Amino acid sequence: MIIRVVYFILFGWWAAVLWSGAAYLLCLSIIGLPLGLIMFNRLPQILTLKPVSAINAVSRDLLTTKQEFPFPIRALYFIFLGWHLTGFWVSIALILCITVIGMPLGIMMLNHVPFVLTLKQRY
Template identity: 35%
Template sequence: MAQRSVLVRAIWFLLVGWWLTPIVVNIAWALNVTVILAPIGIKVVNLVPTVLTLQEPRSLGRPGLERGQHSLLIRALYFVFVGWWLSFFWANLTALLAITIIGLPIAIWMANRLPFVTSLYRFHG
């Protein structure tokens, strides 16, 4: 999918992204602390960069081929022991920084890395 213009992304952030991101982050985290809904929570976390600034992930090549990703077992173990709680703090700090002019560039950088912090998923945006 083609990336949206900087102007469209800035307008989205100003009107929607700054307030919707903390809501999405906390819904995702609530889903992540349940065993049954954690897969949905992880998918929602992967959407955070898009919710904040309409950042679209870039394809790495052939569909279905996830080159550069850690194995599912490693990602699952990381999520169980580290990702679920670290992502909660990371995402809420991101949301806090996003409402400040000085913190906004850092917040965008952090939002793009949230999927990795949560489950070692490389969001290629």
């Protein structure tokens, strides 16, 4: 726990800002979109060194019961709204992660970045 706290204070949030910026740029291209989504899925791990399976266990169970949106709707959402909203969403999440009180909400928001970006229910 102490190692994770020191990592977060010294490196974690800086690495998370750079990581999310790179993932956001990859998501702007069709070719880089899959890698960008994988990077967004790993963002909480980059921020806190917490294993991904422990972070996403609850949110995966909650999201798998919902039906997937059709691909054309998801594509239009991504083009017209998704990538704009994701930039705002990640910025707010990283600001929340800087504060101790807002960190749980910030990590939860980072877990849901793929849904905000593409409306993908299961990731």
